[in-house]
Amino acid sequence: MTSPAYDEQPARTVLEDKIRQRRQTFEEFAEYAETFAHEHREPGTLSARHLQRLAAGRRADGRPIGPVRPATRRLLEHIFGCSVEELLGPSGRDDATPEVSGLPQQIHELSSAIAASQRVDDETVLLLRQQVDAIRHLDRRLGAITLLPQLREQASYVAGLLHHAIAPRMRRELAAVLADACTLAGWQSMDRGELAHAWRHYETATAAAREAGSPALESHALAEQAVTLLDIGHTRAAVDMTVHARALGDRAGPRLLRTWLAAAHGEALAAHRDASDSLRAYDDAGELLPAPTDHESPSPYIALDATHLARWRGHALSRFGHPDAIDVLTSALECHDQSFTRGETSLRVDLAHAHAISGHHDAAREHRAHARNLALTIGSVRQQRRLAQSNA
Numbered sequence: 001m002t003s004p005a006y007d008e009q010p011a012r013t014v015l016e017d018k019i020r021q022r023r024q025t026f027e028e029f030a031e032y033a034e035t036f037a038h039e040h041r042e043p044g045t046l047s048a049r050h051l052q053r054l055a056a057g058r059r060a061d062g063r064p065i066g067p068v069r070p071a072t073r074r075l076l077e078h079i080f081g082c083s084v085e086e087l088l089g090p091s092g093r094d095d096a097t098p099e100v101s102g103l104p105q106q107i108h109e110l111s112s113a114i115a116a117s118q119r120v121d122d123e124t125v126l127l128l129r130q131q132v133d134a135i136r137h138l139d140r141r142l143g144a145i146t147l148l149p150q151l152r153e154q155a156s157y158v159a160g161l162l163h164h165a166i167a168p169r170m171r172r173e174l175a176a177v178l179a180d181a182c183t184l185a186g187w188q189s190m191d192r193g194e195l196a197h198a199w200r201h202y203e204t205a206t207a208a209a210r211e212a213g214s215p216a217l218e219s220h221a222l223a224e225q226a227v228t229l230l231d232i233g234h235t236r237a238a239v240d241m242t243v244h245a246r247a248l249g250d251r252a253g254p255r256l257l258r259t260w261l262a263a264a265h266g267e268a269l270a271a272h273r274d275a276s277d278s279l280r281a282y283d284d285a286g287e288l289l290p291a292p293t294d295h296e297s298p299s300p301y302i303a304l305d306a307t308h309l310a311r312w313r314g315h316a317l318s319r320f321g322h323p324d325a326i327d328v329l330t331s332a333l334e335c336h337d338q339s340f341t342r343g344e345t346s347l348r349v350d351l352a353h354a355h356a357i358s359g360h361h362d363a364a365r366e367h368r369a370h371a372r373n374l375a376l377t378i379g380s381v382r383q384q385r386r387l388a389q390s391n392a
Helices: 014-021 026-039 049-057 070-078 098-118 122-142 146-163 170-192 195-212 217-233 235-252 255-271 273-288 306-320 325-335 341-357 359-376 382-391
Strands: none
Touching: 014 049, 014 070, 026 049, 026 070, 026 146, 026 195, 098 325, 122 146, 122 170, 122 341, 146 170, 146 195, 170 195, 170 217, 170 382, 195 217, 217 235, 235 255, 255 273, 255 306, 273 306, 273 325, 306 325, 306 341, 325 341, 341 359, 341 382, 359 382
């Protein structure tokens, strides 16, 4: 990772100073700018390397950086609300003796960050968890299109608290929140078709889960990360990753998690065209599924019941062209909780595929049209892509 914008030297430009105030590295701000551009329909792009040149105010050889491209200019001005000329101007700090003049500011920034983290208590952690949960419940109804930027900001904020926390117990608590937030951000990014972002979120989630000392959170993040491998056609690697996730989760994970991991393994095997082992994994999941009256640890959050599991199994059956696929998926649709909009979209994509294979073209068109409308409503690029592939 690039060194933080807030390193040993004082800010050279207003742009660099503003990035420091956000407590972001150049890579983190470049990623934020990319998301901002996408959400606000800005055509400009900004790599971490180009951002470093702009923040320095000069090229590496000391020459002026030259004019900023119009699209990049508009993007930066949209983000910060001031002109590029102002952003690339000197920060206004006394740079005559940087090793002296920069030190008080560094001490102030670091002390403030540590002090903020020291104010975190159990109630604060609970509030942070509840914020992630609120986004999760909105996401399953409305999709990620408007929620993903908010979630990324939340994850960045929790990461800042974690990186400056000192007490080991509080570090573990914050790391668990970060793992949960980044796992959700990975899933949302994947649904939006942002696979590289999704991968990075899952990498952060697994690292945070390890710091939290939670094999359950780590296995959950790994199994979701495997879906990104499925989406790029690396099915063997996805199978291996879900095997590892199951091994982690089976050590001490709650029964519902182990059920979910078995089903995730079944999905990877289905994509790898291993029908017998896939259905065996779904059988394992069915045997592990706890009764609705069982109450287990809520970490990690998993929405899984007999209907969800049937939908998941039906997805595998539709991949194989199995004759039971339509009945299993139709039954799941009849019992489906309509608050899970993305789940219904995926289910109808699978039904469209299963009916098309069986020659039921009218039913296939009906489910495809319904799925397309839902996918457009929630902004699911992933489901739109699945529909396009099923039409090919």
